[in-house]
Amino acid sequence: MKITLFYTLIILGVISIGTAYAEGSLISVQTDDNNYSEKDTIIISGEIATIIGDTQVTMQLFQGANLIEIAQIKVSQDGNYSHRINAEGPLWTNQGTYMVKVTYGEANVAETLFEYTPESEIIETTKEFEVDAGDTGTFDIKYTISGGTVEDIEVESENFGLLVKINSLQDGKIILELPRESIDAEKQNGEDEKFIILINDVQTEYEEVQSGSTVRTIGINFEKGDSKIQVIGTYVIPEFGTIVMIILTIGILASILLTKNKFQIRI
Numbered sequence: 001m002k003i004t005l006f007y008t009l010i011i012l013g014v015i016s017i018g019t020a021y022a023e024g025s026l027i028s029v030q031t032d033d034n035n036y037s038e039k040d041t042i043i044i045s046g047e048i049a050t051i052i053g054d055t056q057v058t059m060q061l062f063q064g065a066n067l068i069e070i071a072q073i074k075v076s077q078d079g080n081y082s083h084r085i086n087a088e089g090p091l092w093t094n095q096g097t098y099m100v101k102v103t104y105g106e107a108n109v110a111e112t113l114f115e116y117t118p119e120s121e122i123i124e125t126t127k128e129f130e131v132d133a134g135d136t137g138t139f140d141i142k143y144t145i146s147g148g149t150v151e152d153i154e155v156e157s158e159n160f161g162l163l164v165k166i167n168s169l170q171d172g173k174i175i176l177e178l179p180r181e182s183i184d185a186e187k188q189n190g191e192d193e194k195f196i197i198l199i200n201d202v203q204t205e206y207e208e209v210q211s212g213s214t215v216r217t218i219g220i221n222f223e224k225g226d227s228k229i230q231v232i233g234t235y236v237i238p239e240f241g242t243i244v245m246i247i248l249t250i251g252i253l254a255s256i257l258l259t260k261n262k263f264q265i266r267i
Helices: 002-021 240-266
Strands: 035-037 041-047 057-063 066-073 080-086 096-104 108-117 124-132 138-156 161-179 196-199 202-204 207-211 215-222 228-232
Touching (some): 066 080, 196 215
Antiparallel strands (some): 041 080, 057 066, 096 108, 138 161, 161 215, 196 202, 196 228, 207 215
16 A cells, blocks of 8 residues: 555656646647637647646636636647637627636646627628729729728729728728729630739638629638738729830830931931
């Protein structure tokens, strides 16, 4: 009996030393994002520094003092664990900060936080923005945005596109109704070409909501903190390509006339 107790104390001592080496805990935790909206999938994951037999990770999700979800998660042989939560249901009604708490064994605890917004708190705005097209005048773009506000829309003639400046308060989406006579993306045969969408200079995917004879409607998802969305096509008012060709043609003609005059003087 004394021998058994002696070895038990030794094992506990080894575990305690390992825990101290791992800064007080054998477990880490993280989420795949810092902001979520209703119906999003939340991926919780982490690592175990030292596996303790078949011990599972206990995950608890809190919003304030309210327990939203609890789960037991198996640990893989390489010490990793992962769990998915769908942010929907009767307990997912409050906007604010949520805390993920994971426990492994008796004294190994880790926590992480994320922000959550239910659909009822997401403000959706639909407006028309008057875009300045220089000497050509102006044209209107109708938009619907959730999760932020539109600050400005500018023509980027050199890119055959538009620059949409937004203030993104959280993850959201903007739907743009693009008038074909003002901006479009076409192939040489006249069929629709895909727009190039850049968010903060990084190319991203978009949704073609509707393609009509006069308007193309596209949907673009953005994240909290994004501020610049570029929509690049093959044509925009004022048509930069046409202006360049006119300037180039004038330059060539002027060069020819100057050359001709010099030649005549020499004769």
